[in-house]
Amino acid sequence: MDNGAKVINISLGSTTPQWPQSWDAAFLYAEQKDVVIVAAAGNRVGGNTQVGAPATIPGVLTVAGLDRKNVASVDASSQGISIGVAAPAENLLGGLPAGGYAEWAGTSGSTPIVAGVAALIRSKWPDMSAEQVINRIVSTAKDAGAPGKDPLYGYGILNAEAALKADVPEVSVNPLGTIAEWIRVHRRGNAAPATPLPTATSVPSAAPTLPEATVPAAKAPSQRDSAIGAAVVIGFAALFVAIIAAAAVQLRRAARNPSLAVEEPDTGVMESVKSRPDS
Template sequence: MVFTPASALRRAGSAVLALVLLACCLCAGLVAAPAAHADEWRDKQYWLSESGITKAWEVSKGAGVKVAVIDSGVDAGHPDLKGAVVGGYDASGAGQPDGQKSVGSKPEHGTLVATMLAGRGHQPADAKPSASPGPAGQGPDGIVGVAPEAEILSVSTWLGSTNPSGKSDQDQIPEAVRWAVDNGAKVINISLGSTTPQWPQSWDAAFLYAEQKDVVIVAAAGNRVGGNIQVGAPATIPGVLTVAGLDRKNTASVDASSQGISIGVAAPAEDLLGGLPGGSYAEWAGTSGSTPIVSGVAALIRSKWPTMSAEQVINRIVSTAKDAGVPGKDPLYGYGILNAEAALKDDVPEATANPLGSMAEWIRVHRRGNPATPSPLPTADVPSAVPTLPEATVPAAKAPSQRDSAISAAVVIGFAVLFVAIIAAAAVQLTRAARNPALARDEAETGAVDKVEARRSP
């Protein structure tokens, strides 16, 4: 891991983090979607069936669970969110007190996320009373979210551009997390990301607070096309369930995902569909869309088992994921591809701890047990949460074969022999020079020692 010097971070840290902590996807841009019939909308929501969500609805639809969407604000007036948004808060200082005004550089982002998470669909204006319900028991038009009976808390933040209120991400993010926890959120969705694995020390206490209050936090891994080669904060924070992105072939998305060892699970990230403020729709892509899919599954689990701990919820999601890439946990897929049906139906052994780590333990080791002291900027002397890989490799490279290992070993041995030969030749030359300076001078002029080195090279 290569860190920027502390002086440079002090000059640019807050500004850079604020700029990159924007809605971390829309990596392929937004494409406005024209009006369409119900079947067309349903056909585009492929993740509902392919990720096992429709089967998971046989067990739970998320009733009674509040999910906080920390984002750019959620338009509660969208037809597919009617009755879904039950409260909110503005952490930006530039929005409405209820968090439902769209703010920041990507004002539409929060509504896209919320509709994918807890959209309820809607009846068309000319529908007759006998119109057939959608697969979630909702109207036949619009977006049906992964947890269509969950409730949304909209927590608005201004990220990605200069905040007119002057509040930075260092103030907004911890304030948003604390408010969500204090107002009953059992799941927090953070579809935001940065290009650095570090986070301001001012965030420590808030994420520790969420951990102590038994709240599941789900965060986006980020997207390569947006500059996120490796996973960035807050997805590097221990205990957070980090979501990577998949393409339509269920392989790691080249554009709409990043990589890092903090990734917990992978979910669809391309050809997504969500609602826009004002009631329209858009096609989009990125791990910002993968994240509410996983947050929705967490809500389904918490609805089915209200007393299940956050660490057990996360363990249930990652342990039932379908392994992909290299065997076992890897930096592209984490524990594997989301399987919502298995997460709701399989027997899962109880975990002794959160498989993705503990913020309390990280603070004890790296902050010397003092999470409350604010630090205005991340600095080079503060270790990152989890080291991530420096370069993207999609798809994941295969494990080396025995032949490759043998060749590598032979190369190493060859270099070792060459090094010993050079040292030995140099020692001989020095000895001879000490005994006979004239002879050494003659050999230096004819290049005799170089010939010996060449002759001993493998």
């Protein structure tokens, strides 16, 4: 991308729709560099019953495979909601690095066909954005399968001529989504930076809601309490003195008159009572 690439073809994939978080930065960088990325949907014969990453990454133009009758290929294709268009994937002829040609099948062959059309569009309109290029390809595709976009054909079968000649209205967003928005939602890429914790000097302490604890102080008794206590003590003392005085008087009287203190002896004889004759 830093060397000026405007279209990237990815003829490889995986068996899982998830991708490592480390891929986010690479695809985001490509999106920011206005690069069109075209990726293979995968092949059932290779174990891809559904589209695998990187063809599931938002903003990537994913390509499904067709047989020679322009029907979704059973072996040389896959299915998934991220498919953008379908292109031939069976009985393909391709050049070899060392020279010569070979016949092959799979979305690894259909993907370069779509990437080539994207390169032709960018060659014809050098200033056209990646969003416009992708929109031109999917909006001019020939609908196939279920009406509208479906998981086998996407928007339809690639129509190279219409993509290069049709009058296509401009769009402001990529119809296949954007990795930047996906990161923002799923990776919390737009999370606000952490706010530094306030220091003790920057935030005043709140006023205490309870009074500070204090040790209770001894309280001097009041004059009233002292007077009542003294009266009670004096009253009990006077009563005690009166009892002692009464006892002394009684003892003195007994000493002066001993007869008052002599009791009659107990004889143990009962007096007989004479009965009176009946009159």
